[in-house]
Amino acid sequence: MRAAHWIIAGLAASVTFTAFAQDRARLPAQCRQEIVQLCGSDRSQIRSCMAEKRGQLSETCQQSLRERMQARRGETGTAPRTAGGSAASELTYGTDQLQKLDFYPATVSKPAPLVIFVHGGGWKRGDKGNATGQFKAPHYNEQGYHFASINYRLVPDAAVEQQAADVASAVAKLLAEAERLKIDRRKVVLMGHSAGAHLVALVGTDPQYLRAAGLSYADIKGVIPLDGAAYNVPEQMDENALLMGDTYKQAFGTDPERQKALSPTLHAAAPNAPSFLILHVQRRDGTAQSNGLGEALRRAGTDAKVQGFEGRGLKGHAEINRLLGDPDYPATPVVDAFLKRVFG
Structure with missing residues (x-):
């Protein structure tokens, strides 16, 4: 009990x-x-x-x-709150019940930068409230940044392509409300963990999703994928078939061309979002996939840094999400420095 x-x-x-x-x-x-x-x-x-x-x-x-x-x-009778007490407002960006996001405002008198978080969960589960980690919203609010955590439609009811479209649509919704919410629409960063890392990397490398939402890479300052392992989908399906094969097959199917189309690494030729900070823990597939994405982006002339942190297996995979924003967690100051640089 x-x-x-x-x-x-x-x-x-x-x-x-x-x-x-x-x-x-x-x-x-x-x-x-x-x-x-x-x-x-x-x-x-x-x-x-x-x-x-x-x-x-x-x-x-x-x-x-x-x-x-x-x-x-x-x-x-209240919306979710950050540890510092800031109430989140829930916004709807589509007609499906999952097309919603929580917006955590910083206390600002003028437009402020925005960090948008996309949860993980194997493309088939997860929630904007319980898969975000308790430190992110209050930490980024304290830094003077607004924070948003989005839901998106889930496999098998939706396809991964629709999930990437949802990420772009959520960005478009927030930017459409920029004046009311005091968002500096020139300063937006996408962050995602696990499956969410794949989705933000895909939106950051394949311009069709932002374009369909009426946006472009001029609307995104940077992308922060956290311990993803599906940036090159065909390679990952072979590498991790025993542990996650059913999840990958459900998400990406068996068509090699579709798998390639959903691979951020294979879309890394320009154009891309301007800057990437690709973080991982000590998982063999996550490390290899992160390095592969970083190398492909740099070959295309895109600013991309890859950095690993302690943590192994599923525990480490969860910790990089759960603890990010805690000042004592080593990845927190790395992300802070990246945000300070890209937000100017």
């Missing part, structure tokens, strides 16, 4: 610990049991485990979790 308490608390950084402590008892017993069976009772592992494996819960349990989160937000 106590383990379930911590699991549920970790599912949405935007909802307070106290609120989930109250929600714990409302979850069906079977769902609590499923969570403990899936992730165990080690508090230090629960958050990263649920970030990776939430989709393995039964649909009934997942629905119960969604209902508890929605009920809690409704009961408090």
Whole structure:
């Protein structure tokens, strides 16, 4: 029971610990049991485990979790908040229920830069509230930047091409609201983790997605992919077939031409977004894919830096997302320096 308490608390950084402590008892017993069976009772592992494996819960349990989160937000009558107390506003950028984003405003008197985050989850799961990490929004707000976290349509109901289109559409929505939201529309950076890293890299290398949304690379200052491993899809499907083969097949299919079309590395010939900061932990496939993307971008004359950090396996993969924004996490000052440089 106590383990379930911590699991549920970790599912949405935007909802307070106290609120989930109250929600714990409302979850069906079977769902609590499923969570403990899936992730165990080690508090230090629960958050990263649920970030990776939430989709393995039964649909009934997942629905119960969604209902508890929605009920809690409704009961408090507030939008998600950063650790510093800034309320997020939810914006809609399309007609699908997943085409929504949370906008966390910095306290500014004039237009400010914007960091847009795209969650991971194997292209088939994840959420703008619970897959963002608890440090990003407050940290970037404190730096004087607005922060947005987006949802997008999920596989298998949507194709990866539609997900990339959703990312571009979310950018277009925010820029359309730039005056009201005090966004400096000349200073926008895309950031994504895991599947989200692939999506921001794809939007940053294949101009068709921004073009369809009425935008161009003049509207993007930089792209920060966090520990992605599908920048060259055909190579990754061969490399990691045993561990993630079903997920990649569901997302990218078996057509080699489609796989190539969804590969940021194979789109890295200019034009591209102006600058990339490609971060990874010590996973063999993620390291190789990150280096391959960086090399392809630099060959095309695009500013691209690749940097690795400690952390192995799924734990390290989750930590680079969960801890980014924590001043004590080594990647945080690296990202801060990149943002300061590209935002000028």
